[in-house]
Amino acid sequence: MPQVSLVDVASYLPGDPVPTDYFTQFSRSERMAKNVMFRSPTGRHHIGRDETAVDMAEQAFAALRERHGADLASEIDIIITHTQLPDNPVLGAGPELARRLGARPSQVLDVHNSGCAAFVQMMAMARMMMATSEAKTALIVAAQNCAGPVFTQPDIRKLAQAPVPGDGCGIGLLRKDDSGPILDIETRTYPEFAGDMDFSTNGPRKYWEPGEGQGCVSFSESKITKVFARGNRLVPEVALEVCKRIGVKSSDIDTFVTNQPNRLFLRNWHDALELPAQRHPDTFDQCGNLFAAGIPVTLDAENRAGRLRNGSVVLLSAFAHAGDFAGAAAIRWGAAR
Known part of the structure; x- marks a missing residue:
């Protein structure tokens, strides 16, 4: 191909x-x-x-x-x-x-x-x-x-x-x-977790109907514990699968870029891949949780700073919502800057 x-x-x-x-x-x-x-x-x-x-x-x-x-x-x-x-x-x-x-x-x-x-x-x-x-x-x-x-x-x-x-x-x-080949991509869907994220107006109103109530995404406290456990597992799981298929040890990855939900997830993820924090860029304190934009914004910050060496292996990994989707990709870096 x-x-x-x-x-x-x-x-x-x-x-x-x-x-x-x-x-x-x-x-x-x-x-x-x-x-x-x-x-x-x-x-x-x-x-x-x-x-x-x-x-x-x-x-x-x-x-x-x-x-x-x-x-x-x-x-x-x-x-x-x-x-x-x-x-x-x-x-x-x-x-x-x-x-x-x-x-x-x-x-x-x-x-x-x-x-x-x-x-x-x-x-x-x-x-x-x-x-x-x-x-x-x-x-x-x-x-x-x-x-x-x-x-x-x-x-x-x-x-x-x-x-x-x-x-x-x-x-x-x-x-x-x-010039900057995508080496491999792994995506996985977990439909059993799709109902664990709620969106409501804190009342009976549908979000498109007029009336009182302000829409917001939320989790119950019991679900937060489950989501945290899933996130800790899913991001390393798909990342390690990509590493295995491209024949690179996780500890040899040059740069690991993930979504940026909170500090504890970031620490747990690079620990799971046996990587030092320096190889797992962190934009959380500057940008907060950028959801889907977290990976490309962090990639761009690292690239503009000159910290992504051409020819190095960059591994991306993230999970979505309450854990209904996860994906990882490896790239032989060669992007412009």
């Missing part, structure tokens, strides 16, 4: 950093706030009320255009997007992004599932589509945009989980070549 490479990454963080003090003025004393799942980052960014996921993706794409030329958009054959809070739940972000960029892709897909592991899933989808078609270039986009709109609502900003998410967008450029 033709080789497909991740040839570049870029990212965008909206506005100025929002300090934790913003939330402490509203917080109420509750036992959940002490749970390791909700220990607050130092900072995070919030998307503005009139800023959209497509706005963020367009800002991130500007860096790719600068590095790859003004005609880059015309080369894109596939656009795949994942948006945490769709601006238009009927249309999705892909068509509007294509219009803004001046692209005319043959395929535009909006991926709703796979949560924090969406970047890996979109890599897998783009690679499969490119390997079995004439498409040569794909753009994958992960936009997290619910921290500002959802977690600052008057009833929600008091909750223990409110300070943890941040907003941002990360994008990847894939080409049918061998």
